[in-house]
Structures are given as C-alpha cells and as structure tokens.
Amino acid sequence: MVSRTHLTLSMTSLQDRNNLVATNNSIESSSMRPMDRSDSATRIWLYSGIFWMSVTMLIGLIEAVKLFYPEFLQGIPMLAYGRLRPVHTNIGLFGFMSMGYLGATFYMVPRLTQTPLFSERLGSLTAWVWNLNLVGGCLGILMGYSKGKEYTEIPFPFDMIIGLLVIAIAGNLFSTITMRREQRVYVSLWYILLAIIPFPIYYTLGNASKFSGIEDAIINWFYSHNLFGIWLTTLGLATLYYIVPKQVNKPLYSHIVSFVGFWSLAAFYPWNGGHHVIWGPVPMWVMTASVTASIAMFVPTFATMVNFGGTAWGTWAIMKRDIGYRFSLMAYACYVGASLWGTGLAVMSLNAKLHFTNMTIAHVHLGFLGFGVPGLIAFTYFYIERSLKLKYSRPLAEWHFWLTMLGIVGYVVSMGISGWVEGSAWEAGNSPQGTMVDRYPYHVARAISGLIVLLGQFLFVTNVVKTVNAPAALTATSPDALQS
Amino acid sequence: MRYTRVFPIVIVLSILFGLAFTGLVIAPGFASDIARAPTVGLVAYTAPEARGRKIYAREGCVYCHSQQVRNVKADENMVASYGVSKAGDYFYDTPHLLGTGRQGPDLSNEGRIWRRDIGQPARDYLIAHFINPRQYNPSSIMPSFDYLSEQELSDLTDYIQSLGAWKDNVPAEVAS
Ligand code: HEM
Ligand code: HEM
Numbered sequence: 001m002v003s004r005t006h007l008t009l010s011m012t013s014l015q016d017r018n019n020l021v022a023t024n025n026s027i028e029s030s031s032m033r034p035m036d037r038s039d040s041a042t043r044i045w046l047y048s049g050i051f052w053m054s055v056t057m058l059i060g061l062i063e064a065v066k067l068f069y070p071e072f073l074q075g076i077p078m079l080a081y082g083r084l085r086p087v088h089t090n091i092g093l094f095g096f097m098s099m100g101y102l103g104a105t106f107y108m109v110p111r112l113t114q115t116p117l118f119s120e121r122l123g124s125l126t127a128w129v130w131n132l133n134l135v136g137g138c139l140g141i142l143m144g145y146s147k148g149k150e151y152t153e154i155p156f157p158f159d160m161i162i163g164l165l166v167i168a169i170a171g172n173l174f175s176t177i178t179m180r181r182e183q184r185v186y187v188s189l190w191y192i193l194l195a196i197i198p199f200p201i202y203y204t205l206g207n208a209s210k211f212s213g214i215e216d217a218i219i220n221w222f223y224s225h226n227l228f229g230i231w232l233t234t235l236g237l238a239t240l241y242y243i244v245p246k247q248v249n250k251p252l253y254s255h256i257v258s259f260v261g262f263w264s265l266a267a268f269y270p271w272n273g274g275h276h277v278i279w280g281p282v283p284m285w286v287m288t289a290s291v292t293a294s295i296a297m298f299v300p301t302f303a304t305m306v307n308f309g310g311t312a313w314g315t316w317a318i319m320k321r322d323i324g325y326r327f328s329l330m331a332y333a334c335y336v337g338a339s340l341w342g343t344g345l346a347v348m349s350l351n352a353k354l355h356f357t358n359m360t361i362a363h364v365h366l367g368f369l370g371f372g373v374p375g376l377i378a379f380t381y382f383y384i385e386r387s388l389k390l391k392y393s394r395p396l397a398e399w400h401f402w403l404t405m406l407g408i409v410g411y412v413v414s415m416g417i418s419g420w421v422e423g424s425a426w427e428a429g430n431s432p433q434g435t436m437v438d439r440y441p442y443h444v445a446r447a448i449s450g451l452i453v454l455l456g457q458f459l460f461v462t463n464v465v466k467t468v469n470a471p472a473a474l475t476a477t478s479p480d481a482l483q484s
Numbered sequence: 485m486r487y488t489r490v491f492p493i494v495i496v497l498s499i500l501f502g503l504a505f506t507g508l509v510i511a512p513g514f515a516s517d518i519a520r521a522p523t524v525g526l527v528a529y530t531a532p533e534a535r536g537r538k539i540y541a542r543e544g545c546v547y548c549h550s551q552q553v554r555n556v557k558a559d560e561n562m563v564a565s566y567g568v569s570k571a572g573d574y575f576y577d578t579p580h581l582l583g584t585g586r587q588g589p590d591l592s593n594e595g596r597i598w599r600r601d602i603g604q605p606a607r608d609y610l611i612a613h614f615i616n617p618r619q620y621n622p623s624s625i626m627p628s629f630d631y632l633s634e635q636e637l638s639d640l641t642d643y644i645q646s647l648g649a650w651k652d653n654v655p656a657e658v659a660s
Contacts, residue, residue, distance in 0.1 A: 067624075067625055070618070075631070080627055081544065082545060082547060128516070148544075149579040150584065196646060197494060198497070199496075212576065212578040213574030214581070218509075222505075222508045222509055263496075266497055271508065276584065280552055281568075281573070283515050285515075286512065353558055356585055358585075361585070396523075427560075429560065431561070433621070435586070436621075439587075
C-alpha cells in the first residue's frame with residue numbers, strides 16, 4: 001500500500017501531489033478550538049485582504065474624483081486629498097496586498113510542505129493584531145500624524161508593530177518549512193522564502209531610520225521598491241505559480257525556466273530602488289546600477305511570460321469554464337505588462353519625459369489593480385471551489401470578471417495617454433498648471449473606470465459572502481466540475 | 485536532510501540581498517559624490533520654517549508637488565530660470581520631500597517667486613491661495629486647506645518662502 005502510493009506519487013508531478021494530501025482534516029476533531037483548526041489563519045488573512053481591497057478601491061475612487069472636482073467632500077480634514085492618498089496606498093499595500101496574499105501563503109505552505117502550520121493560533125492572532133494595528137495607523141494618518149515620506153507614512157508605533165508582526169509571521173512560516181515532510185521545494189516556496197527573509201531588514205531601515213536629503217531618498221526607494229518587488233510581487237507570483245497548474249490540471253511548463261526566472265528576479269530586484277530618482281542629484285553609479293538592474297528585469301519577466309504562457313497554451317476550454325482561471329491569466333498578463341512597462345520607464349530618455357506624470361500612476365495600477373487584484377480574486381475563487389468545495393454564483397462572477405477587466409483597461413489606458421500628453425506638453429515648454437485642463441477628461445475617465453472596478457468588487461464580495469454562508473447542500477460543487 | 489534543500493536557498497538569497505544592500509544603502513554612506521556638506525549659501529530652516537515643513541509633509545503636499553529640477557528637456561524652462569537641483573541643496577531635509585508626481589508645479593524655487601522682499605502681499609497671496617486655490621485659478625485642482633489654523637498657515641508660508649530663496653543671496657562667482 002505504502003509503496004504503491006509512493007509509486008503513483010513519484011509518477012505525478014509535485015504539483016499533483018499536493019492535491020492528494022490536502023490538509024490534515026483527519027486529525028481534526030470537534031474538540032479543537034476554531035482558531036486551531038487548519039486554514040483558520042488562511043481564512044482571516046484572506047477575508048481581511050478582500051475587505052481592505054474594497055476599502056482601498058473606495059478611497060481611490062474618492063481621490064480620483066477629487067482630482068477633477070476638488071470640492072468633492074471638501075471641508076472635512078480627515079477626507080482631505082493629501083491625507084486620503086497615503087491611506088489609499090498604505091491600505092493597498094499593507095491591508096489588501098499583504099493580508100490577502102499572506103492568506104494565500106498560509107494556505108500554500110502547509111500543502112507544499114505536507115506539514116500542518118507550525119501554529120494556526122499564532123497565524124490567526126497575528127492577523128487580528130495586524131487588522132487592528134492597520135486601523136490605528138490609518139486613523140493616525142487621517143488625524144494628521146503622517147510621517148510624510150512615501151510608503152512610510154504610518155506613524156509610530158503602528159509602523160514598528162507591522163515589522164514585529166512580520167517577524168512573527170515569518171517565524172511561523174519558516175518553522176513550518178523547516179519541519180516539512182515533503183523534501184522537494186516547489187517554486188512557490190522559493191518566492192515565499194524571498195518574501196519573508198529580508199523584509200525585517202529593509203522595512204526597519206525604511207521606517208525607523210533618520211537620514212537626510214538625497215541619502216534619505218535613496219534609502220526610501222531602496223525600501224519601497226523592495227516592498228513592491230520582493231514582498232508583494234513575490235507573494236503574488238508564489239500564489240500564481242501554485243494555483244495555475246492546478247487550474248489547468250497539468251504541471252508547470254518548465255521548472256528550469258522558473259528556476260532562471262526566480263534567481264534572476266532575486267538578483268536584480270533589490271537593485272531597482274534607484275530608478276525612482278533617475279536624473280536626480282544622486283551619485284552616477286546608483287543611477288547606473290539601478291537602471292541596469294531595471295533593464296535586466298526583462299529576464300525574469302520573460303521567464304514568467306514563457307512559463308505561464310506555455311502552461312496556459314491550449315487551455316481555451318478551461319478558460320471558458322473556469323472564471324477563476326481567467327482571473328489568473330489576467331493577473332499574469334498585467335504582471336508581464338507592468339514589468340515591461342516598468343523596464344520602459346527606467347530607460348533614461350523615457351524617464352526624462354514621463355517621470356512625474358500620470359504614466360507612473362498607470363504603471364502602478366497595472367501592477368496593483370491589474371496584477372494584485374485579479375491574482376487575489378483568482379485565489380479566492382480557487383479556494384472556495386477546491387478547498388471549501390462550494391459553488392459560487394456563476395452569473396455574478398461572470399459580471400465581476402468583465403467589469404474588472406473593463407475597469408482596469410479604462411484606468412491604465414486613460415492614465416497612460418494622460419501621462420504621454422503631459423510629458424509631451426512639458427517637453428514643448430508647457431508647465432503642470434498649463435496641462436491641468438488637458439488632464440481633465442482623463443481624470444474623469446479614470447474615476448469612471450474606478451467606479452466600474454468597484455461595482456465588480458461589490459458583486460464579488462456579495463458572491464463570496466453568500467457562497468460561504470449558504471447551507472452546504474445548496475452550494476456544494478459536483479465532483480466532475482472540479483476534475484482534479 | 486530537511487535543511488539541505490532550504491538552507492542553500494536561504495543563504496544565496498541572503499547574499500543576493502546583501503549585495504544590493506551594500507550597493508544601495510552602505511556604499512552611499514561612504515560615497516564622496518553624495519552631499520556631505522550643504523551647497524554654498526544654503527541656510528538651515530528656522531523654527532517656523534521647520535514647523536511649516538512638517539505640515540507640508542503631513543498634509544500630503546508632496547504627493548502633487550515635486551521639489552526637484554532635473555537636467556532634462558521637460559524641465560528646460562526651470563533649468564533656464566533657476567538651475568538644476570544639486571545634492572547639497574537637500575542637506576537639511578529630513579525626511580526628503582523630492583516627490584514623485586506633478587499634479588501641480590515643482591516648488592523647489594517657490595521662495596524665489598513669492599519672495600520675502602515682496603513683503604505682505606506675497607504672504608497674503610500664499611495664505612489666501614492655501615485657503616482657496618480656485619479664487620485665483622478657477623480650474624485648479626489643488627485641495628483647499630481651509631482647515632489649517634492661522635498659525636499653521638503662517639508656518640507653511642514661511643516654509644514655502646524659504647524654498648530656493650537662499651540661492652538669490654549667493655554671489656554669482658561662488659555659485660558657479
Ligand atoms: C478603484 C480602483 C482605484 C482607484 C480609482 C485608484 C485611484 C488612485 C488615485 C487617484 C491615486 C493618486 C494618483 C496621483 O497622485 O495622481 C492613486 C495612487 C496610488 N494607488 Fe490607487 N486606485 C485604485 C486602486 C488601487 C489599488 C487596488 C491599489 C493596490 C495597492 C492602489 C495603489 C496605489 C498606489 C501605490 C498609489 C501611489 C502611486 C504613486 O505614488 O506613484 N490603487 N490611486
Ligand atoms: C520588472 C519589473 C518592474 C520595473 C523594472 C519597474 C520599474 C519602475 C520604475 C522605473 C518606476 C519609477 C517611475 C517614475 O517615477 O518615473 C516604478 C514605479 C513604481 N512601480 Fe514599478 N516596475 C516594475 C514592476 C512593478 C510591479 C509588478 C509593481 C506592482 C506590483 C510595481 C510598483 C511600482 C510602484 C508602486 C511605483 C511607484 C512608486 C511611486 O512613485 O510612488 N512595479 N517602477
């Protein structure tokens with residue numbers, strides 16, 4: 001029996017093995033407290049991530065309206081543009097992206113290691129403290145205690161608590177990984193290791209240091225770009241690498257390509273920070289190193305493109321059937337798009353024209369709204385179907401998909417054109433005040449796109465809440481719908 | 485055995501991260517071409533200016549206004565009038581407020597436009613503009629900062645008038 005299992009196991013790919021032994025449901029008893037049951041941490045992190053995703057979209061929409069109709073909600077200091085904007089970014093990065101993808105991480109790690117999480121209880125506890133802490137930090141910003149430097153706005157002590165929580169989370173995950181029963185280390189785990197190991201270093205550096213002038217700027221961007229690149233992006237990619245092969249029910253196109261993709265990303269991403277101050281008064285070699293590394297990012301981007309493209313090739317039938325899979329593909333396409341776009345923005349001549357314009361905003365939202373949002377949605381649908389074994393409403397999900405798609409395209413195209421128009425106008429001798437009127441239609445279009453995304457999000461949340469709370473008999477998936 | 489597959493990964497990752505850390509964090513601390521001294525003529529912020537700077541940071545002015553003139557075509561007019569920003573110009577800036585976007589104009593030389601020697605009219609304009617930007621430019625999208633106290637508006641004005649103002653006091657032969 002044992003050897004037969006072993007035989008079948010070694011014949012299937014590592015990915016498929018994870019389908020065989022899902023969780024340790026067998027050792028779960030009703031006497032366990034809810035917070036000790038498996039996946040209880042996953043659920044809190046994931047649902048919190050979805051909650052914050054909605055909040056950050058709502059705030060983004062308010063800001064977007066204020067950028068063409070500044071009297072909107074005027075007169076309430078807590079809703080002033082300059083205070084809402086850091087709340088939008090911090091909730092986006094630390095609420096939605098961090099929490100949502102940590103939810104996925106807490107789901108993946110026990111399965112990839114074939115080992116129960118080191119401590120479900122610690123996992124759940126850190127999630128609740130994280131939520132409370134984030135509320136505190138954002139209230140601090142809204143009440144005028146922002147630290148005032150981009151991506152480090154959350155005031156003391158809330159900023160430091162995030163760092164401590166990540167150490168606890170990393171410890172929890174890392175312990176699980178070292179105690180693992182599965183010897184092989186799948187790509188997703190590499191990305192997770194990259195995410196959890198250096199974080200405390202650059203996070204503390206970025207938030208607790210007091211440098212001045214240009215040195216402060218270089219360190220600020222070293223921290224920020226690592227936050228986007230080797231914390232959020234890596235967790236996002238880990239999730240996609242995990243769910244896509246399962247959604248298409250075949251192994252990853254090439255493990256060699258993922259190897260190249262991972263190690264080139266790990267080598268080049270931490271050098272990218274300086275590309276935020278191209279043409280600034282920074283030492284020449286900081287700029288050269290960062291621009292070179294940004295252009296070298298083409299290698300991991302290309303590897304990801306080939307690997308997911310190869311895996312997805314010829315899966316039209318699954319695309320039609322599985323809406324979650326479509327979201328994975330959307331995330332994948334936008335990730336590749338945002339990364340190529342980023343490489344383009346790091347080209348010195350293009351940066352000269354487009355830095356300071358809405359083109360950066362387009363790039364950022366192609367990254368977060370185009371890659372981060374659909375990626376987490378894909379994971380959520382995956383989780384509901386495959387792990388909870390529930391069936392969500394298909395018409396709602398179908399609407400959700402098309403609204404999200406439309407909104408993302410609208411956002412990125414409007415801001416992209418606006419950025420190009422601004423850059424061209426400045427090069428022709430015009431000033432930012434002079435282009436205010438030119439930006440108006442694009443800002444309106446961006447707000448409409450945001451509204452469309454938010455509508456889709458509303459359908460999504462409704463769908464998830466209804467599905468998860470519905471009586472099991474009504475929503476259980478039929479086995480053939482899963483076929484995995 | 486368990487460790488054999490994870491620890492090499494951890495070590496190589498640490499080395500890769502450590503390299504970038506050395507290059508972008510430690511090395512600038514020793515670099516000779518990063519400002520170790522203020523640009524000639526730069527003066528430290530006075531107490532009201534420093535308070536104003538804090539307000540500028542916490543109210544989020546930095547999200548729409550850069551403080552950085554680059555030697556590129558898009559900044560040509562500013563370069564012609566005020567020159568390119570140098571590292572030493574930021575010597576007293578903690579935190580830095582270089583900015584990443586220009587929904588509004590660059591402010592690194594604002595104190596040379598609304599100069600102190602204009603006197604009260606310049607202050608009156610700046611304060612009234614903070615309170616209601618659309619009084620002067622109906623299509624402006626700048627938020628109105630009507631919720632700031634009189635003291636805060638005054639500090640903010642002091643800070644804005646300090647931006648780049650010192651450059652006007654530097655004798656031409658020293659500046660070059
Ligand atoms: C409904 C969707 C959204 C809308 C309407 C929206 C709107 C906006 C607006 C108006 C800005 C300020 C742009 C400026 O300064 O000119 C902004 C910035 C930003 N948003 Fe969003 N946003 C949305 C979704 C998101 C999401 C989901 C994230 C996820 C993390 C996000 C992350 C950011 C970041 C990081 C910035 C700062 C960009 C920079 O400094 O260059 N946004 N957004
Ligand atoms: C190969 C990958 C990438 C490269 C080379 C790259 C490059 C760049 C460059 C050059 C800028 C500065 C633009 C400017 O200010 O002129 C930038 C800004 C930014 N990027 Fe990327 N990017 C990449 C991928 C991503 C991804 C996938 C995300 C999000 C998940 C992201 C998030 C951001 C954010 C938030 C900013 C704005 C920071 C700010 O100004 O506040 N980037 N990126």
